[in-house]
Amino acid sequence: MNFWLLLVIEVVVMLLLVLTSSLVVIYAELKAGSHMQSRIGPYYAGGRWGWAQPLADGLKFLQKEDLSPTGADKTVYGFAPYVVLMSTLAIFVVIPLGPDLVAVDLDVGVYFVLAISSLSVLGILMAGWSSANKYSLMGGLRAAAQLIAYELPLVLAVVAVVVQAGTMSLNGIVEAQNDVWFSLGSFDVALPFVLRGQVLGFAIFMIAAVAELSRIPFDMPIAESELTMGYLTEYSGIRFTMFFLGEYASMVGLSAIAATLFLGGYGFPGVTGTWANILGPGILIGKIAVLVFLIIWIRWTWPRLREDQLQSMAWTWLIPLALLNIALIAGFKVVF
Amino acid sequence: MTVSLADWFREAANWAFMIIAIPTLFAGWRTVTSNNIVRAVLYLVVSLAGTAALFIMLGAEFVGWTVVLVYIGAVIILFLIGIMITRAPLGVDADLSHARNVRTPAAVLGVLLFAVIGYAVIDAFENSMIEPFEPTATADLANLLFSRWVIPFEVVSFVLLAALIGGIALARKDDNGAQR
Amino acid sequence: MTSREMMHRSESAVSIELQTPDMTLNIGPQHPSTHGVLRLVAKVDGERIREVEPVIGYMHRGYEKLAEVRTYAQITALVNRIDWVSGFASEVPFILGVEKLMGVEAPERAQWIRLILSELARISSHLVFISSYPLELGATTPLMHSLREREYILELIEEVTGGRFHPNFNRVGGVKSAYGGGSTTKKQSMDLPAGFFKRTSEAMDRMDKICDDIDTLVTGNELIKMRTVGVGIIPPDKALEFGLSGPNLRASGVAYDLRKSDSYLTYDQVEFDVVSRPGGDCYDRYLVRLHEVRESVKIIRQAIDMIPSGPLQAKVPRVLKAPKGHVYSRAENPKGEFGYYIVSEGGKMPYRLKIRSTSFSNLTILPWILKGQLIPDLVAIMGSLDFVLGDVDR
Amino acid sequence: MTDTPEAAVDASETTELEMTAAETYAASLTERLGATGYSEEFDTVRVFVERDAWVETIVAASEELPFFSWLSAIDWSKTTEVGEGVDEPETLEERFEVICRLSSVENADGAIFVATVPKDDASIGSLTPHFGGAEWHEREAHEMFDIAFEGNKNLVPLYLPDDFIGHPLLKSYPLIAREVKPWPGDVDVEPMPDVASDSQDAEGSDT
Structure with missing residues (x-):
């Protein structure tokens, strides 16, 4: 019985975590974006600073009619948002918030993340195809082509980390970054991977992550001025909310993965033992917040690329660089 | 050691197996009977996901x-x-509904394949039990793959290439259609 | 071969026939990048456009026919609705044509006021372009910044004319007594509102500032350059053949500006440069417009210094009757050459009014230029042509 | 061409002394192109061209006037359903005038080329092979006046729906809205302000 209780608690905590974090990120996007555009942004909902705006938006979406086009393949059309949301939610399962605060400490954690996150493409393709709309189909195809192209640099950047850490467990990777790297006299120095020669890998990972998220400058799949809303064109109501939540949840998820892989996860110099379990979530959230803000900032500053430019960027720059990065890291590892 | 049917059902893992296996089987069935190619592929996804879950x-x-x-x-x-x-x-898609003279041999072939594989598995392992919930260490797997099984491993990676070629073959127009 | 097989064969033949890789994509009339109700029927091969057929007319209001049953004074209320983004500028060539036809000359102060308002309209129109163009490329932030600044321009226009978009401010022989200038019942011509020039020059300082901001945010942006440099190149001979004018033509290296080459109002008394760029691509069309904002600021600053005092209206007969004749009057609108060909047979209404609207001619190049482009480039190219559907359909 | 409007002057007779710059230009342009005549009023130069010489004249003119500005038509009709009629209907010859304007991109030069097209044979050569921009203008003229442009392969309606009946810019085409409710005419033209007598000191109100 203990197992089932734990399972239920874990699922509920996970869902709450994902929901609140995506609501917070949505709010951050609304606010940060509006301040970058010299607007106020949400102001009234919730009484102060419009904090309840994301909730209000969510409620609004929930009560909207759930439309589906006449020519659509209803089953596939209905399942698509769940596939996308599922693939993003599953990422959270393996993210360690502290040495012991992890839902499932998978031996193959990183591998799991990559496998699961590749499923969202399936959902997007389903959405694009089943909508019976040419814009949707083109958007879905663009998304798939883009996600496949950027899956490679993403995986290759992760491979370098795995090589450096010598494990595929996310917890193990964090611990590898908290290990003493060298000592200055009596002062032990532990550095996250980004400071241990993984700058290139981190940059590649973040670029690929933004591309996986289909956000500006890589938002061709939903490019509003070209494909109206791409694969989202026909969606409304709760199904649209799923995609929307999924986008922000995976923003948090990928930022969390980036923070774990490159920035030392829940670790912070001087925080060890029980303190790591107590302060760990806060530290990780702080690191996630920085990355999320970076992604938001990019969105409100840049235009979008063109599909062919995006592809050539992935194949001619990111993948060779990522391979070089692996070679460097592996060489580094062999030498030291 | 043989297990009675009642014992079999008492085991939670067996229930889990059934919950996974039945949709997997159904999806496999629909994969070959579906009239729409995208739907067929999506059923294949379900069936593959079931296989993964069984693993x-x-x-x-x-x-x-x-x-x-x-x-x-x-x-x-x-x-x-x-x-x-x-x-x-x-x-x-009318193109996908095959005539009976195609279906019957396919079904026979499928049953035969199942029988052969089933026989081989039972013959090899008989009643030996697998300890549940004890994951194989990935490192061991890696060591095996890159020493003893390295050539089969590389050969298997051609499956991606096969997928690409299959895609091209499907996309090409038939000979009686206009060439692009 | 059985009959069943035969049928199967024919079925598959049909399905093969239908699997053409070309897809007909209907872009618009309700589509974010068409600025209103333009529809493009595009034959696309993947993302590559093989052929495109623009469909216009969703906003056709028949102004040329309507003008035949309206007096000259009434037509001024119509013409500023042609290109509503720069309403005032569409009035100017018409009123100049009518004045020429009737032998009336507006007082100098009225000419200067027209010039200032035309340039304000130009700035406002270009700011709309500068805000919407990056938006079409996916950058949302320049929109807010430059539309915020445009608000100052619209306020100035409203202050003088009473309307933000449709000023209807020109009268044959001068301009209307300005809004807020005092009682209009006393039948005297009111002047510009108090403090207008001060606020205008303040707004001009803001325009300089926003041009600098946009320069840093958009002009130097690598991604904007990737999307626009070398995209949609229009060589000068093609531009002339298709009747492109205004910034679109000047971006192709033809320094053709009616304010210089066929000066009207008092443009010959102010100093400004005709902005032209050699490339003919989307980026150059954007840059020409951005620089023209700066030039307009220069013109307005000079106009504020040079404007004389005096009446706003020349004496004109109460009932406006034009003599028989043909007149073609044109002006450099924000979007290019805007002209009216007025055929008068004597009387209060024109016999025929041909409106040479800018966006219409600028759009005639679409089928030629979009052929073989990618869909994302379609958006970039269409946006760079800066058209207004009201101006296309009239 | 005998039926040119009264303002037209025969090219050979224009050796008057007091010619304006625009008139001189019009005369020389007409002579260079071998057109039938010209008129100049209100700085608007019109060059009259034979219908058969339409395309070659304009192509020749585009050597010095490369900017294709617009193309349209005028319906000269003795009777009009709505709007202003012609001044002297009894002497007017019913016809279409196809008009096309070209201009220079270096100076103020420019001319409107006019070709007369009889109503019973409303057709003229198309400029589309030489000016890509002419296609839409010709389509517009075609649907508005029912003038055929020989050589334009795409003379489908531009503005109007495909099933629209009639040619709206013909003088014989009534304005439906006007039939339902008559326009008040010039009754509502606002009175012009009385200016010269008591205009304020303009600068005074602005400081």
Whole structure:
């Protein structure tokens, strides 16, 4: 019985975590974006600073009619948002918030993340195809082509980390970054991977992550001025909310993965033992917040690329660089 | 040691197996009977996901996630892109409904294949039990793959190439159609 | 071969026939990048456009026919609705044509006021372009910044004319007594509102500032350059053949500006440069417009210094009757050459009014230029042509 | 061409002394192109061209006037359903005038080329092979006046729906709205302000 209780608690905590974090990120996007555009942004909902705006938006979406086009393949059309949301939610399962605060400490954690996150493409393709709309189909195809192209640099950047850490467990990777790297006299120095020669890998990972998220400058799949809303064109109501939540949840998820892989996860110099379990979530959230803000900032500053430019960027720059990065890291590892 | 049917049902793992296996079987069945190519592929996804889940149940986590990453995340997606770019009508595709003279041999072949594999598995393992919930260490797997099984491993990677070629072959017009 | 097989064969033949890789994509009339109700029927091969057929007319209001049953004074209320983004500028050539036809000359102060308002309209129109163009490329932030600044321009226009978009401010022989200038019942011509020039020059300082901001945010942006440099190149001979004018033509290296080459109002008394760029691509069309904002600021600053005092209206007969004749009057609108060909047979209404609207001619190049482009480039190219559907359909 | 409007002057007779710059230009342009005549009023130069010489004249003119500005038509009709009629209907010859304007991009030069097209044979050569921009203008003229442009392969309606009946810019085409409710005419033209007598000191109000 203990197992089932734990399972239920874990699922509920996970869902709450994902929901609140995506609501917070949505709010951050609304606010940060509006301040970058010299607007106020949400102001009234919730009484102060419009904090309840994301909730209000969510409620609004929930009560909207759930439309589906006449020519659509209803089953596939209905399942698509769940596939996308599922693939993003599953990422959270393996993210360690502290040495012991992890839902499932998978031996193959990183591998799991990559496998699961590749499923969202399936959902997007389903959405694009089943909508019976040419814009949707083109958007879905663009998304798939883009996600496949950027899956490679993403995986290759992760491979370098795995090589450096010598494990595929996310917890193990964090611990590898908290290990003493060298000592200055009596002062032990532990550095996250980004400071241990993984700058290139981190940059590649973040670029690929933004591309996986289909956000500006890589938002061709939903490019509003070209494909109206791409694969989202026909969606409304709760199904649209799923995609929307999924986008922000995976923003948090990928930022969390980036923070774990490159920035030392829940670790912070001087925080060890029980303190790591107590302060760990806060530290990780702080690191996630920085990355999320970076992604938001990019969105409100840049235009979008063109599909062919995006592809050539992935194949001619990111993948060779990522391979070089692996070679460097592996060489580094062999030498030291 | 043989187990009675009642004992079999008392075991939670067996229930889990049934919950996974029945949809997997159904999806496999629909994959070959579906009238729409995209739907057929999506059923194949379900059936592959079920297979992956069974692997994970057996403790072969790495293999399970490999099925997800390689088959669903790569092969199926490439395949879907291929057919969606070229021909992916919604609704029933008459081209996919095969005549009985094609179906019957296919069904016979399937049953035969099942019988052969089933016999081989039972013959090899008989009643030996697999310890549940004890994942195989990935490191061991890696060591095996890169020493003893390295050539089969590389050969298997051609499956991606096969998927690509299959996509192209599907996209090409038949000879009696106009050439692009 | 059985009959069943035969049928199967024919079925598959049909399905092969239908699997053409070309897809007909209907872009618009309700589509974010068409600025209103333009529809493009595009034959696309993947993302590559093989052929495109623009469909216009969703906003056709028949102004040329309507003008035949309206007096000259009434037509001024119509013409500023042609290109509503720069309403005032569409009035100017018409009123100049009518004045020429009737032999009336507006007082100098009225000419200067027209010049200032035309340039304000130009700035406002270009700011709309500068805000919407990056938006079409996916950058949302320049929109807010430059539309915020445009608000100052619209306020100035409203202050003088009473209307933000449709000023209807010109009268034959001068301009209307300005809004807020005092009682209009006393039948005297009111002047510009108090403090207008001060606020205008303040707004001009803001325009300089926003041009600098946009320069840093958009002009130097690598991604904007990737999307626009070398995209949609219009060589000068093609531009002339298709009747492109205004910034679109000047971006192709033809320094053709009616304010210089066929000066009207008092443009010959102010100093400004005709902005032209050699490339003919989307980026150059954007840059020409951005620089023209700066030039307009220069013109307005000079106009504020040079404007004389005096009446706003010349004496004109109460009932406006034009003599028989043909007159073609044109002006450099924000979007290019805007002209009216007025055929008068004597009387209060024109016999025929041909409106040479800018966006219409600028759009005639669409089928030629979009052929073989990618869909994302379609958006970039269409946006760079800066058209207004009201101006296309009239 | 005998039926040119009264303002037209025969090219050979224009050796008057007091010619304006625009008139001189019009005369020389007409002579260079071998057109039938010209008129100049209100700085608007019109060059009259034979219908058969329409395309070659304009192509020749585009050597010095490369900017294709617009193309349209005028319906000269003795009777009009709505709007202003012609001044002297009894002497007017019913006809279409196809008009096309070209201009220079270096100076103020420019001319409107006019070709007369009889109503019973409303057709003229198309400029589309030489000016890509002419296609839409010709389509517009075609649907508005029912003038055929020989050589324009795409003379489908531009503005109007495909099933629209009639040619709206013909003088014989009534304005439906006007039939339902008569326009008040110039009754509502606002009175012009009385200016010269008591205009304020303009600068005074602005400081």
